[in-house]
Amino acid sequence: MDTDIVFDSVTKRFGPTLAVDGLTATVLAGRVTAFLGPNGAGKTTTLRMLLGLVRPTSGQALVGGRRYVELDHPVRRVGAMLEATGFHPGRRAVDHLRVVSVAAGLDRGAPARVLEQVGLGEDGHRKVGQYSLGMRQRLGLATALLGDPPVLVLDEPANGLDPHGIRWLRGFLRGLAAEGRTVLVSSHLLQEIEQTADDVLLLAGGRLVRSGTLAELRGVGASASVVRSPDVTRLAEILADAGYPSTPALGDELLVPAPAQEVGRLAAEHGVVLHGLAEATQGLEDVFMGLTEVGR
Amino acid sequence: MTALVHAELLKLRSIAAGGWLLVATIVVVVLEALGFTLGATDGSGPGQAGDPHLLSQAVASASAGEIVLLVMGILAVTQELRFGTATSTFLVTPKRGHVVAAKMMAVALVGALFTLISVAIALPLSVWLVDVRAGSVLWERRVGEVLAGVVLVMVLYGPLGVAIGSLVRNQIAAVAGALTWLFLGEGALAGFLPKVEEWTPGGATASALQVGTWAGTDHVLPPWAGAALILAWAVLFAVLGARVTLRRDLV
Numbered sequence: 001m002d003t004d005i006v007f008d009s010v011t012k013r014f015g016p017t018l019a020v021d022g023l024t025a026t027v028l029a030g031r032v033t034a035f036l037g038p039n040g041a042g043k044t045t046t047l048r049m050l051l052g053l054v055r056p057t058s059g060q061a062l063v064g065g066r067r068y069v070e071l072d073h074p075v076r077r078v079g080a081m082l083e084a085t086g087f088h089p090g091r092r093a094v095d096h097l098r099v100v101s102v103a104a105g106l107d108r109g110a111p112a113r114v115l116e117q118v119g120l121g122e123d124g125h126r127k128v129g130q131y132s133l134g135m136r137q138r139l140g141l142a143t144a145l146l147g148d149p150p151v152l153v154l155d156e157p158a159n160g161l162d163p164h165g166i167r168w169l170r171g172f173l174r175g176l177a178a179e180g181r182t183v184l185v186s187s188h189l190l191q192e193i194e195q196t197a198d199d200v201l202l203l204a205g206g207r208l209v210r211s212g213t214l215a216e217l218r219g220v221g222a223s224a225s226v227v228r229s230p231d232v233t234r235l236a237e238i239l240a241d242a243g244y245p246s247t248p249a250l251g252d253e254l255l256v257p258a259p260a261q262e263v264g265r266l267a268a269e270h271g272v273v274l275h276g277l278a279e280a281t282q283g284l285e286d287v288f289m290g291l292t293e294v295g296r
Numbered sequence: 297m298t299a300l301v302h303a304e305l306l307k308l309r310s311i312a313a314g315g316w317l318l319v320a321t322i323v324v325v326v327l328e329a330l331g332f333t334l335g336a337t338d339g340s341g342p343g344q345a346g347d348p349h350l351l352s353q354a355v356a357s358a359s360a361g362e363i364v365l366l367v368m369g370i371l372a373v374t375q376e377l378r379f380g381t382a383t384s385t386f387l388v389t390p391k392r393g394h395v396v397a398a399k400m401m402a403v404a405l406v407g408a409l410f411t412l413i414s415v416a417i418a419l420p421l422s423v424w425l426v427d428v429r430a431g432s433v434l435w436e437r438r439v440g441e442v443l444a445g446v447v448l449v450m451v452l453y454g455p456l457g458v459a460i461g462s463l464v465r466n467q468i469a470a471v472a473g474a475l476t477w478l479f480l481g482e483g484a485l486a487g488f489l490p491k492v493e494e495w496t497p498g499g500a501t502a503s504a505l506q507v508g509t510w511a512g513t514d515h516v517l518p519p520w521a522g523a524a525l526i527l528a529w530a531v532l533f534a535v536l537g538a539r540v541t542l543r544r545d546l547v
Binding site: 045053054069082087089092095099103104 | 307386
């Protein structure tokens with residue numbers, strides 16, 4: 001059974017705003033794929049297009065080769081948890097799950113099972129209005145798991161979770177992927193998923209700026225450098241022409257996704273004065289910040 | 297579709313608002329029955345205490361909850377958008393027209409239940425009040441006709457509300473707009489263009505319930521056609537809603 005997620009030149013325009021710009025990517029089964037990007041990068045819009053809630057301006061997003069709206073039993077195929085998903089505050093959590101369960105034709109035991117799974121077994125009979133943000137996130141996860149789907153799409157599931165909850169979520173997502181499921185999880189905070197993800201899709205300004213395994217992305221960090229020059233504007237142009245889009249850092253510094261010797265060579269070739277040049281000892285966080293800035 | 301209707305009924309049952317709407321229905325039915333009979337002036341003209349046909353007019357009070365059902369129908373759609381539950385609803389059922397259809401059927405079933413309760417209250421209450429006020433009760437064919445109209449109107453007003461909610465989407469605009477139209481717009485139209493008003497939802501309701509026929513009002517449509525016209529309006533709004541406004545991106 002094909003459970004890959006494929007984005008094929010997906011574009012979404014809201015009036016004059018280009019929210020997602022020609023996104024093409026594949027999310028593989030059995031792996032946790034982090035969908036990373038700063039707030040406003042277009043992550044939620046992309047996920048909502050995948051789930052048939054937002055209509056792409058062009059291109060298409062497919063699950064197992066089909067559009068979401070064409071799936072026969074969407075809840076059994078794809079479990080989704082979206083940031084803006086609401087709950088009626090006056091409805092008990094278990095009733096919220098029952099509504100979905102009945103509409104999807106799932107077995108009667110499903111709501112109780114998923115409540116246990118996300119650690120809300122004791123609180124299912126409380127009204128959602130009495131829930132904390134973290135509990136609501138867990139209820140969202142429970143809703144996604146109702147149909148025991150092979151594909152999970154989770155939008156910022158760590159929002160509102162305390163450190164204990166984030167640790168729980170990490171193990172939970174790893175467990176789901178270990179069962180062979182496709183897990184696509186979005187986040188604007190790298191450290192949330194750094195220990196969880198296998199693959200990364202990095203989105204900025206509606207564009208895919210990097211995709212690959214987490215290890216590959218870490219590799220980008222190793223070949224980056226920080227350069228200081230009285231003429232950063234010209235240096236930035238030279239570097240960009242050479243295929244290294246740099247990011248302005250503090251003062252007259254640039255963060256360059258290229259090894260120091262390459263930056264030095266280019267500067268010498270063009271006669272640009274340098275005040276400092278060093279291999280960037282970047283964490284993944286810096287790579288993330290650097291790359292997403294470039295995309296803006 | 298059966299599963300979807302079940303899910304929609306569960307949605308209505310699992311929040312307190314459902315119970316309050318039933319209480320509201322009972323209250324307006326009782327008030328309407330009391331008001332009509334006790335408010336009848338002395339005399340033997342149409343609608344007066346001595347009118348032998350008073351019962352056939354009084355039992356129309358059983359339809360007083362139609363507005364409550366209309367609001368319930370509107371809320372069934374607009375609350376989903378207001379609280380964001382529309383997301384999970386459309387994730388389960390990506391074909392949004394199916395959701396609208398299921399909601400219409402669910403509120404029609406609730407309407408049938410509310411009708412049963414309304415008639416069970418309004419009929420004996422009206423019989424008793426008419427007996428007290430007029431001293432005699434005339435069981436005529438029209439009592440049954442009006443009650444049949446009550447059933448149809450009550451069952452159809454919920455779906456009409458769902459259709460309006462699908463079309464308008466904004467809760468306050470939908471509720472305020474619908475009530476303003478029924479209470480003010482219809483009246484104004486009836487004043488200026490009475491023949492046109494006969495074809496509006498309110499005019500169709502008046503035909504179905506034979507409002508004013510006892511006083512000589514001649515409706516363009518027979519009662520059954522009035523009910524069919526309410527259904528036609530509901531279907532028209534629902535199709536427009538599902539095809540146009542409800543298709544919009546859910547962000």
